[in-house]
Amino acid sequence: MKKQVALGIDIGGINTPFGFIDKEGNYLAEGHIETQKHEDINDYLKELHLAIEKVLDTIRNSVELVGIGIGAPNGNYYTGAIEFAPNLRWKGVLPLCTLMKEYYPNLPVFLTNDANAAAIGEMIYGGAKGMKDFVMVTLGTGLGSGYVANGALIYGHDGFAGELGHTIVSPNGRQCGCGRKGCLETYVSATGVKRTAYKMMAKYNDPSELRAIPFNDMTSKMVADAAHRGDMIAKYTFDYTGKMLGEALANTVAITSPEAIFLFGGLAKAGDLIFKPTKDHMEMNMLKIFSNKVKLLPSKLDKNAAIYGAAALVWNELKK
């Protein structure tokens, strides 16, 4: 009997990696194409289809493809379309599921945004197995999130639930790419850490290796490395980042009362540097009935997490 596999596709701003994964999480084959080479999305999908088929050829005899899951920026689960993604060259509403179905008319095709896909990935393949209520927080250039309640992802009425990164945590605070001010992701994200490092250099007199680096060259990784070497400005930066995240998570706990909150992405890899202040400020700001109840955990998804998440979307839908 052929092994059932799902195809997970992760449409990123630069690359589109994809992979074939079975229900147990075995990663069977993979490929990728560039995302932004073609002016016309149809040409992009044509190339993607060819690349998929080429990889599928290597395992075709032993597998049965049961569905396609796609994670994409601004991917709307309900409409199956990417809607006004700022990081893609194709503008407006892109009916991705419909377009993919032209190549795979007999397969179910599902789409959601990256953070929701990551949440489902965590639920099917990662640390949230068996959990019915949890929150996934993805820390990259921005801050994404996916909320699971009663065992189901919360898409909301229009498919755009889970925008924790765009809750305003500081009225009239930092300017955000969304056009507003004070959004959580301007504080808690790779970009946020970088901004905070400069705030701390302005505020304190401690010597710091970061003072030699121009804003344009700074990365959150440099701040983390400096903190690990004992740099005080870098440490203040992570403490502040954890404070902002912990306060926001305390409020999010009050709303959905999750069993656990998972942190995923580059920043989450900073370990105790980010987990300790986050946990401290979360507990400090939490309503007493939630004290010491909610686990703050690193994601168990790692390499190819976005592809795992996209493939997990297929298994999660077929389960319904």
Add this chain to the structure above:
Amino acid sequence: MKKQVALGIDIGGINTPFGFIDKEGNYLAEGHIETQKHEDINDYLKELHLAIEKVLDTIRNSVELVGIGIGAPNGNYYTGAIEFAPNLRWKGVLPLCTLMKEYYPNLPVFLTNDANAAAIGEMIYGGAKGMKDFVMVTLGTGLGSGYVANGALIYGHDGFAGELGHTIVSPNGRQCGCGRKGCLETYVSATGVKRTAYKMMAKYNDPSELRAIPFNDMTSKMVADAAHRGDMIAKYTFDYTGKMLGEALANTVAITSPEAIFLFGGLAKAGDLIFKPTKDHMEMNMLKIFSNKVKLLPSKLDKNAAIYGAAALVWNELKK
């Protein structure tokens, strides 16, 4: 054939009204007892049982009782217990469903807190009929909330989800009864309105009829009445209350993306006084993708809403 009815019980700090309601929302019979007369909760339940049976006698020939729903402060849906309710004389954990089942061994008994019951009431009997994603905000002495996503109430991992009133909206802000500072309900609630009226009297020089009223005698109703008469201090008070609520709702929309948000309770009856500034500030602070999508509506539950909510809990459970 006998008409199926649910018994809804609303355990309040002072009174315990109850009523028999059918699936269509017909209110067939009602009664009530005092909540805090007995030192022993078993005596309270004995009296409640007698009162229920007496009322049931008047309709017993024509109805079939199918279940009992109870709304109570700190009522935990999962455990069926009231847990550490500050407003009740019985302390600790009260296993209410178990105790009620001693009187009604053959009936299902469900318990949840007042705001969750109100949300289910709105879904079964009120303005949220047919909605799968909405938020209920109950404005009383405090601020309660119930979140419905994917057609199901979010109880969270431990049964205590929906504490919007205890999200911190102003770090180091107003002292809250929960022991922390800056909780939403210290600004948005009957008590919050009263506190804000005094803040406005301190801040502005406008003459106001409220300046003649001592803090201890002031009610939010007085502030609303003054505002309706054109009192500027009272108007500033409602604008500020709406601003705080609108900002909090903008953040809540980003998380669960509801179709509608319902306002329920005394304050909600102030109409445009509270709805207009709330809606304005909600739109002003919302992520653009949600603009003008989310309805802000007055609850359609009115008289006996808590009993309707408790009875709705029964129908909602039997539907599962």
